[in-house]
Amino acid sequence: MADTSVNPEQAYKSQKASKPHTQKLESAERFQHIKFLDCDKPVSRIIFECWHCFQGIICEYTGEPVIGEYKGRPSIIQIPVQCPNCEKTAIKLNTGEVLSKTAIPSPWEQ
Numbered sequence: 178m179a180d181t182s183v184n185p186e187q188a189y190k191s192q193k194a195s196k197p198h199t200q201k202l203e204s205a206e207r208f209q210h211i212k213f214l215d216c217d218k219p220v221s222r223i224i225f226e227c228w229h230c231f232q233g234i235i236c237e238y239t240g241e242p243v244i245g246e247y248k249g250r251p252s253i254i255q256i257p258v259q260c261p262n263c264e265k266t267a268i269k270l271n272t273g274e275v276l277s278k279t280a281i282p283s284p285w286e287q
């Protein structure tokens with residue numbers, strides 16, 4: 178039975194896309210709690226949960242994203258933010274510089 182939630186354009190794209198690309202897309206769309214604060218200020222803040230252990234983290238960051246090179250193509254450099262709890266990469270931010278990160282109780286925890 179056809180999935181009626183897929184619109185024709187998406188169906189066309191998924192047919193054209195190679196399998197590795199599709200898999201990458203799916204992992205990128207995994208749900209992660211993120212809340213942006215102070216977006217209009219020189220130093221912005223973001224609250225999010227660690228990708229791996231769901232530790233709540235508040236992070237201060239500043240500056241414009243840097244364009245670098247990824248696999249020979251121009252690409253925004255993503256700054257990895259290490260989780261204070263599990264020490265894995267909690268999130269990657271498109272920004273210039275990460276100033277601080279602090280573990281907090283997750284606002285989304287029930």
Ligand SMILES: [Zn+2]
Nearest residue numbers: 227230260263
């Ligand atoms: Zn973690």
